[in-house]
């Protein structure tokens with residue numbers, strides 16, 4: 001799979017501080033990546049919900065569409081999206097980490113409709129637009145400032161009539177037995193997640209008013225599936 005025209009070079013893209021300081025072990029290490037990039041691990045991290053969360057996100061898109069995947073995801077997610085848009089469509093995966101781009105290119109090597117590109121999603125994306133944008137469990141790993149810029153950039157990349165899909169953590173109900181465990185996970189491993197849990201994604205961008213928003217939560221409120229459809233005019 002060859003990089004698309006206009007791809008940023010590795011030298012021009014700087015790894016964000018939050019990624020280096022907080023998530024080197026998870027996303028930037030050649031030692032841990034092969035262990036973490038397994039469907040079983042992703043499924044365990046999401047308490048057995050990875051399959052249904054991924055399938056629901058992928059089902060938002062249609063064959064023939066051009067879709068942007070905002071950041072790499074461990075497991076088969078990118079392959080599922082590429083299969084969904086099919087050979088008449090196109091999938092572009094964008095990530096800021098060269099190791100992740102190399103890894104997803106390997107995973108997508110047999111799906112010619114897919115390309116992967118190195119870029120920081122909190123920086124302007126260069127004006128390309130898509131029928132769909134899919135952001136799967138990225139926002140909780142990003143500090144508030146960059147998160148707002150990412151949401152704004154992703155909404156800007158949706159064509160009229162197209163949609164953005166955000167799947168991520170959400171504040172779970174008080175009776176959810178996992179609430180104390182997840183609080184501990186967020187405190188120790190996911191320091192930016194708490195600021196996402198109660199903040200509606202549409203409050204993060206001035207462009208939100210151009211979209212119709214639908215939300216649902218799953219698994220006792222722990223996860224949110226949010227769809228923003230851009231009105232045609």
Ligand SMILES: C[S@@+](CC[C@H](N)C(=O)[O-])C[C@H]1O[C@@H](n2cnc3c(N)ncnc32)[C@H](O)[C@@H]1O
Pocket residue numbers: 016019027042070071072073074094095096097100119120121122136137138141142146
């Ligand atoms: C999508 S998130 C987490 C996904 C999920 N936890 C999983 O199972 O893989 C992880 C990815 O986000 C990428 N990332 C973080 N900040 C980014 C940014 N500003 N621009 C592009 N990619 C970013 C990281 O490099 C990493 O590959």
